[in-house]
Amino acid sequence: MVHTAPTAPVLCTFPNDQELQAALAHFIVKAQKESIEKKGRFTVAISGGSLPKQLAGLIDNPAVKWDKWQVFYADERVVPLDHEDSNHHLNTRELFSKVPIPRQNIHTIDPSLADDLEELADAYEKELIREFAMKDSARFPIFDLVLLGIGPDGHTCSLFPGHALLSEEDRWVAYIEDSPKPPPRRVTLTLPVLNHAARIAFVVTGESKADVLHTILDEPEKGLPASRVRPVYPGHIYWFTDEAAAAKVQYPRTPFKL
C-alpha cells in the first residue's frame, strides 16, 4: 500500500527556554546523525525571527558536525547581508559566528540581484538545484530538516495569510514585494518545498503566539499558512513550544523523550 497522507503533528511543550533549547538541540543532533549516516551530509533550511536564539543548545555542542551542514534560508529579506533586517545577519549574530561552520556551507541570497527579485529568486533556486543535484524525475528538494517560526498572524517563512504565494505549486523559491510585515521585499521557500522535507520543526514561544497557535493546531481548516505546512509521507512535523505559547491549545501534547 502506498502512503501519501501527511503525518500528524507532534506537539512537545516545555516549562522554560532552557529545557526547550536542550530538547531542540537533542532532536537536531539526532536528525543530523541519521542524515549523515544515510547521505554524508545534513541539509537544513533555517528561519529568522525568534528562532535563532532558540538554537543556543547547538553552541559548544561537540555532537554537532558543522562541516557536514548545508544551510539554506527558509526565507530571507532582500536587504544587504549585514543589514539588521537580514535573516542571515541575525543567524550569524546568534549562531554561526559562535560555531565552526564553514562559510561556504551557508547558502545566502545574492543581494547584488536585489533590483530584480525574479532573478534573485531564480538564482537561489539554482543554488538549491546545485546542492541537491536533482535528478530529472525529482520534483522538489528534500531537506533533512526545516526550522520554522510563526508570526502572530499565522505566517511562516514569508508565506502570509491570504497571499497568492500560498497557491504556488511549481516554484521552489518565490518572491514577494508586498509583505505585510516589513521589510516588504523578500524571498521564501514555497509550501511544496516545505511539505517535501524529511522533518519540520516549528519553534514557538511566548504569550503573544497563544491565540494563533490555538488556531493553527486546533482549527487547521481555517487554512493559516502555518497550518498548511504538513509534510507528505514519510515526512514528520514537530512543534517545540513553551507553556505560554501552548496555553490555549487543545491539541494533545506528546512528552519529549531524550
Ligand SMILES: O=C1O[C@H](COP(=O)(O)O)[C@@H](O)[C@H](O)[C@H]1O
Ligand atoms: O518575518 C519573519 O517572521 C517569522 C516569524 O518571526 P518571529 O520573530 O515571530 O519568530 C520568521 O520565522 C521568518 O523567518 C521571518 O522572516
